[in-house]
Amino acid sequence: MSIFLRIWAAFAIVLLVGAYVTINALQDQVKPSVKQAIEDTLADNANLISALVADDLKNQRLQTPEFQEKIAQILARPLRARIWERDKDSVSQQLYITDDQGIVLYDSQGQATGQNYSQWNDVYLTLQGRYGVRSTRSNPEDVNSSVMYVAAPIMDKQRIIGVVSLSKAGRAMQPFIERAQQQMLKQGAIVVVLSLFFSALVAWWLRHAIYQVAQYALTLSPLQRKPLHFWAAQELNQLIVAIDQMRQQLEGKEYVENYVHTLTHELKSPLTAIQASAELLQDELPTEDRLRFCDNIQQQTDKLKRLIDHLLLLARLEKQQLLVKTTVDLTVVMQKVLADKAPQFQQRQIQCQLELPQHLLIEAESFWLEQALSNIIDNALDFTPVGKKILIHGEKQATSINLTIQNQGQHIPDYALTQLFNRYYSLPRPDTQRKSTGLGLTLVKEVMHLHQATVVITNVEEGVAVRLCFPVFIEKSP
Known part of the structure; x- marks a missing residue:
């Protein structure tokens, strides 16, 4: 397995385990959080209703048809609400009202009227002046049949004269709980997928970087x-x-x-x-x-x-390894080298035919450029018979500046053309049969490389040509 897959797999395992534990923990908190929000709403509503029915309880109007019809109309009132993308068309709360002894005087469902609820926590605690709330299953065998009751005291001046308790079935809360859990799973899955994707990118980048380092070390x-x-x-x-x-x-x-x-x-x-x-x-x-x-x-x-x-x-x-380059006129440097070699040209009766533009500007370090040109001219002189010519031609093209030094003399053997730039490789001079140090062209090759330039030696019709190609000089704006 590649290091990319191992890094990504390790990160993915840690991420998936962490996401599973975190999402499960958050899922477990959804239901209690929704119930707490519902309880808060029921507590507010219970206190509002307790204030509204206090006068009816005090004057014993709870069991009158008018009161019961009014409450029934309120609970049956149609709604047109959309909560969390869920349509709500009716009131899902019920209520009952007890006296100060816990006896049910009114039950919106008509099932508990006359019963003693003084022992139920919502009524019992409220009659003691405490916050009363309970959750009871309507079917002990069904975990989803739980109903939440939140009570509030009915006051007459500073005295508790009864209790109003609002209830909401757990089934009414379940769609919101399930939706919250689904949203959490969906968003968690999106975060996990994005994290896996970006971790794959990071792992790939790290693998690519390590590969580059390895190739750098190898090559x-x-x-x-x-x-x-x-x-x-x-x-x-x-x-x-x-x-x-x-x-x-x-x-x-x-x-x-x-x-x-x-x-x-x-x-x-x-x-x-x-x-x-x-x-x-x-x-x-x-x-x-x-x-x-x-x-x-x-x-x-x-x-x-x-x-x-x-x-x-x-x-x-x-x-x-780095040259200090300046703007150099190749024509001027070539003329200087030829001036230094003038006695050798004269001694060997060799003519120099110079065809250079007035200016050939390149970026170079003049010392090493002069050394390279001097070595090439030395080789040309050594392999040019007495009385022959050396032609030097320069031109500027669209992508390069070219300098060609060509002599009239013998061709270089084919087997030697590929070895001319090797260190210590040298051919015998035609007139003396002696060899040079074999380092001159090696130096030329190295100088050209440091200038991002090239040098090629080929046989031509009348002799041998050395072709130098320099990058085009781009004049910097002031």
Whole structure:
């Protein structure tokens, strides 16, 4: 089971159990709450009626036909009421009136007249000056036959002369109780469903965030510069920071191991040549051989120096994950690089054909851009025969700014095209058959990546072309 389902299932179980317990507890409170509201209404009505019938009781008019007809008309009065979406068309209350001894003088139902109700709680308590109320089943075997009685004293000056008791059957209250319970269940179900839905969203978001962190940890590479960030999950952000720190430590260890291993391999060849030449120089040799071996030592020393310089430069670049970019004119930078390389062009009698617009503005860090262009020109010079041309063409298109450096020379073998940007990979120069450090194009690739740009090397009709594509510069409004 996925973590999404487990989180959601755990939350759903807690929510459903909590909702079941809470709704059951509230359901149990509905019936008492409705009865309390009905009791409050009966108490008000009983006190009003007691005041209205006090004069009739005092003057012994309760058993007259006129009084009984008046009460009967009131109780039979038709109603047109709609209470909680339930139509009410008649009065659902009954009453009886007793004297100060608890003897029933009037019963709206005509069943209890003349009976002694002095022992019923509603009458008994009221005659003692207390609040009188009782609930009695009309059928002891039927729990739904309960009837609520609320009594009020009939006063003559400060003396209790009788009791009026209003009654309401439980069956009349049951529809309101059931409706309240149904509404509570319906609203509770809606709340539970919405809670489950939103909890599923939260669980999915958490699962997606964890998945992103896992993918971030699995696919993270030195070229991935932008870390993840979650605006509502500080703990996940802390985990990302921990992963980054661990990655840097692991990469640092692996980088040092690879660096030492590769550096040892690359240094071994020139050092072996220097050692061999030095040992031979210890013997008596003709002047011509001594000069040749000394020249070999000088060449291998220069190679070591170039290798170390390139390694230091590349290490500095790899450590610098963010560039400080400014608005740079690519045309100006290219012209500066060509000016620095002018002696080499002249020495090798190579012509440079420059086709650049007056301005090619890009966002770049000029130091690294100049290093990359300088490495490309060095490679072009090394692989261009004496007396040939190097063509440099620049243009601005709708989606990119392109710079192409093309030489006239031999094609690159197909097997080598995919390896040109690999560290320490180098092809022999046509005129000397010597290889370079193999780090120049690696640096070019890294510089272009940090500028969100691309570099591609292809064979063309007359030689080899290096194509640089930079993002279009968007001039910021002041």
